[in-house]
Amino acid sequence: MSKGELTKQAVLEEATTIAARLGLEGLTIGSLATATNMSKSGLFGHFRSKEALQLQVLAFARENFTDLVIRPALAAPRGEPRLRVMFDRWLELGRSFAAGCLFVSAATEFDDRDGLVRDQLVHDHQDMLDSVAQMVRAGISEGHFRADADAEQFAHDLNSMMLGFYHSHRLMRDPRAEARTRRAFDTLLDNARP
Template sequence: MSKGDLTRQRIIEEAAPIFNQRGFAGCSMQDVLDATGLEKGGVYRHFASKEELAAEAFQYAWTRVSKARREGQDAIPGAVDKLKYSVRRFAETPGVFPGGCPLMNTAIDADDGNPVLRDLVCAAMKSWKARLASIVADGIANGEIREDVEPRRIANSMIAMLEGALMISRLEGNRTAIEDARKTLELTLNKIAVVAS
């Protein structure tokens, strides 16, 4: 990696937590300059605009968070156990970035005002849903999950419950909602499993 590439990566890494905590509108380029110790020209040499930097910062943050949440999942045998593991990892893995989940934060921040960030969040969400739905579909194909289960519905429900519970837990300053979501999802996943006769 060249010196310029290293500098660019450092800017992204140092800007990502700021954008995640303050949002696009709440993060000024001066905040980025203060965090990196660079002059304005040093940042704009690598990024044409604040929006480009915010987009790169989101992609970096989401890649780190999703990797942390998936770590070890591939080694888990069985679709239902893989899904339960995903729920546990979400509930138990400490936040990688200050300010909470970059997917939820950026989705709320970009909902009405930033089509570039909104498109990136939509792509990240689509990928997460597809990954979960694929596990469900594999479980159906392998006879582990009931045939009447709709993979999309399970994926949407898991994500909605986990992200919503994370928001409530952050607002209330405790882990009650995230633990309730974990237990409820584990019960749901038990119900979709094919019972051995």
């Protein structure tokens, strides 16, 4: 990786942290310049606009989520074992967010706005739901789940469960948030089994 690519990587890490804490709208080239001790003109050379910065931050966060959650899950055996790894990694990542989950905060921030950032968020969330549904369909073909198990409903329920976890863990600071979420996941799996 070149020095310029390393710099951009470090800037995107900082930008993602800022966006998770302040929201994507709170992330500006000016605030990022202050946080990284870089010039606005230097950052503008990398990003060109606030919207371009927001989109690159989403791409960076998506790649991190893929590396930390999806790829380890795909390395596990198909079906229920893969879903368990994905759930465990997702939960672990949710516990480790010092500033909160960028995708959760951005979804709330952009849910009623039109534009490229919202479109990308919708695409990212749909990709996640599709990935979970595909893991469930693999579980059906492996015999781990009933033939009539609804993969899309499972994905919806798991996503809802994780949103509930973020709410309980971060906002409510419920020390039982993880245990409750694990119990709900086990129930979701039980309901899909033959």
